[in-house]
Amino acid sequence: MPVMSAVEATFCRSALWRSFAGRRVLPWVLADHLLTGEVLEIGGGVGAMAAETARRFPITRLTVIDVDPVMVEVARSRLARFGNVTVARADVTNLPFEPASFDAVTSYLMLHHVIDWTEALTQIAQVLRPGGALIGYDLTDTRLARVVHRADGSPHRILTPAELADGLALAGFAQITIGLSWHGHLMRFHALRRSGTPETLAQAPAGHFRPE
Numbered sequence: 051m052p053v054m055s056a057v058e059a060t061f062c063r064s065a066l067w068r069s070f071a072g073r074r075v076l077p078w079v080l081a082d083h084l085l086t087g088e089v090l091e092i093g094g095g096v097g098a099m100a101a102e103t104a105r106r107f108p109i110t111r112l113t114v115i116d117v118d119p120v121m122v123e124v125a126r127s128r129l130a131r132f133g134n135v136t137v138a139r140a141d142v143t144n145l146p147f148e149p150a151s152f153d154a155v156t157s158y159l160m161l162h163h164v165i166d167w168t169e170a171l172t173q174i175a176q177v178l179r180p181g182g183a184l185i186g187y188d189l190t191d192t193r194l195a196r197v198v199h200r201a202d203g204s205p206h207r208i209l210t211p212a213e214l215a216d217g218l219a220l221a222g223f224a225q226i227t228i229g230l231s232w233h234g235h236l237m238r239f240h241a242l243r244r245s246g247t248p249e250t251l252a253q254a255p256a257g258h259f260r261p262e
């Protein structure tokens with residue numbers, strides 16, 4: 051069940067992207083955040099970011115999921131050399147994990163492919179332990195991003211920083227930081243899973259975002 055256009059899927063599988071993603075994008079997204087314990091990467095594609103994550107954080111146990119079985123197969127064989135990585139096929143809107151199973155969830159350039167992104171955020175919050183972090187980056191809703199995605203025909207739902215901040219707060223996150231980069235085309239985000247009941251989580255304060 052591929053959700054990306056052939057053009058985007060080919061780009062994501064290219065050696066150029068794999069090298070750039072691991073060497074440049076991952077350090078930029080993580081900044082000074084360390085990944086420890088059980089980490090879930092959603093929409094991991096062919097494992098470009100996961101390979102560098104496993105190399106940098108060898109004591110982390112990394113689970114990588116993707117909805118596209120072709121991506122999963124490629125990632126599984128690329129990441130087989132790492133003893134600390136598991137790859138599985140799963141949809142972020144229906145995660146097959148116990149509540150509070152992960153210390154961190156990472157999301158790199160994938161959320162804009164998820165039409166039901168509010169359910170995705172709810173599921174991510176559920177599998178994170180209280181205090182666990184969601185860290186990632188994505189496109190922002192710019193004219194350029196809309197034109198490119200309409201042209202390549204892939205299903206998409208590109209968020210504004212404010213929509214993401216509100217969605218995170220409603221899903222049960224606090225200390226939400228969203229930084230705009232690359233002339234506003236990309237947003238980096240970081241948020242912590244609040245503790246509490248679904249009722250108190252629904253009253254979470256709105257998040258905020260800032261230009262970088």
Ligand SMILES: C[S@@+](CC[C@H](N)C(=O)[O-])C[C@H]1O[C@@H](n2cnc3c(N)ncnc32)[C@H](O)[C@@H]1O
Pocket residue numbers: 052053054058062071092093094095096097098099115116117118121140141142143157158159160163164
């Ligand atoms: C643009 S690629 C990014 C891949 C990888 N994160 C990277 O940075 O190289 C987006 C990925 O998200 C996956 N994806 C899209 N919707 C998904 C969903 N609902 N659940 C899990 N993965 C999904 C796609 O199959 C694709 O592999």
